[in-house]
Amino acid sequence: MHEKCSKIGSYIGSFCPYRKNLVGGKVMVLGIFGGVGAGKSTVLDILREKYFAYIIEADKVAHQLYQRKEAGYLVIIDILGDSVCREDGELDREKMANILYHHPQLLDRVNQVIHPLVWKKIEEDIARERKAYDLIVVEAALFPKKKLFDVAWYVDTPQNLRCMRLKESRGYTQERIESMIKRQPSKEEYMKFCDQVLYNDGSKKDLEEQIHLRLMEAKS
Template sequence: MGMRIIGVTGGVGSGKSAVLNYIEEHFDSRIVKADDVGHLLMMPGRACYEPVIQLFGEWIVKDDTSLNREAIASIVFEDGEMLKKLDDIIHPAVKKYILKEIEKSKKEETEFFFIESALLLEEKYDEICDEMWYIYCEKEVRMERLRHDRGYSDEKIQRMMANQLPDEEFEARCDLQLYNDEDVAHTYLQIERKMRTYYEFM
């Protein structure tokens, strides 16, 4: 079996990071998070730095030459048109970066390459993945996590959730649905079972 490319998605607060941390600790895998890549590409000298300055203006540059990501986030949270323009800069660059990393990991003979993104389906990552996983978690549990772990207000959580695809679409388009509720042992058991199936075909 060559390197298996697996996309991981799920609603905000569904616990994607906890799932990926477990995988990284227990399996020969490379984990790439689209959000982290986006942040990296907005740093000085990287692909998205100048285009983002052109979009928002020089005032978005902080004294240390980095971009004021908090200011950018507050603008695009209120302005859908600016969010679309920002996405048109960031998302293609992120995908290009990830494709290069996939080739690098193949050469290193890594067994599994995981791509995590909340917009995995919208950005058509299914075209480059062998399989898609959907991390499912009850809405109330997700809301409590976001309140507790990130300090988000209910209004902010509701708006973020409203911008994401419905559960039914995730379920229809993903190959595996992983339940990630309060019982982490149950979540890890599901991961172990699924990962074992890959080794059976190696």
Template sequence: MRVIGLTGGIASGKSTVTDILKKRFNYIVIDADQLARQAVELGSPGLDKVAAVFGQKVLNENGELNRSLMGELIANDQQTRKILNSIVHPEIKKLYDQQIQYYESVGVPAVFFDCPLLFESNLQNTVDETILVVADKEIRIRRIMERDQLSREQAIKRIEMQMSDEEKIALADTIIENNGSLDDLLIMINIYFSNRKLWTD
């Protein structure tokens, strides 16, 4: 079974590519963000470990993780962020491995791993190949401004907080440009599939 890592910066259109893979091509997509939420959901070992380290203050009244408070804590303290990651990342890895093992056991030929921080987390060597979705900076700025109702300066700041496309391009196996319409994007994806037969690998 092949595992293809899919990534892209904010407003690149990665989520649109994910939807196309799932809905039009019927591929299995493992969502890293969903795994991260699952790793600390109510009743999970991950949440128990987070509460044991940071205290009950990081939980809501219903016992779930107070994500806004946790977000504030890690935003203001790099050491706190490292501690949280050291707890959560192994739990995410367990969930990821469980899914990979399951899909492999039932004979799925290929799955995609949707991971926004694939390169930032140095996970490119854990997959068989990588796809990077990119778009011109000005297009991304406009998308962020329209989608999130932010100023141009705020949109630029969000982009610049992430690893640059130039750095990611140097690490990626395949680049999918998403500067045009949905039809243009579908053409790019079809070109990718025309060069590969994932179901035979």
């Protein structure tokens, strides 16, 4: 057995990036969904550190597409104009975010073009990493148009706790938080799309136990 696999032990079960190559394990693609401030990043950290998952974050994919000359960059220039560019030609992300926050109609126009590009890139990443990992995790706030996942989880966190986290970690105002939450899917929509729920209103240990249980259920 590979030394990394032996260190993981029975806690991990069948989830190891080397297992597929060793015994022909089946690749699982897992979707993680939830609103802003729900704690999805904590779930990703656990999956990365304890289960050696390959992580794809939709926000980071979008940021890559916003780099100069990329498809997303051209979309932003077309909709917002070159006034959102810095002197070096790259996008001024803070200025862009501020404009989109105050002009929801522009945000809708951007999202209509950017979201398909993001999910296309994610689909390409999944196909590429299947060769090396048996657990691929995709984190997003919004849903893809087509089914990409074997199973999808919704990270459910009380809104008051989400607001508190966002104020402390990002310095957001209550008004901005409520505006962001309003633009995202409702709890009911998340529950309808996802297969299972992770309740993130307790300790990290409790969350780890839920994740372990859900993974074992999915693999059985």
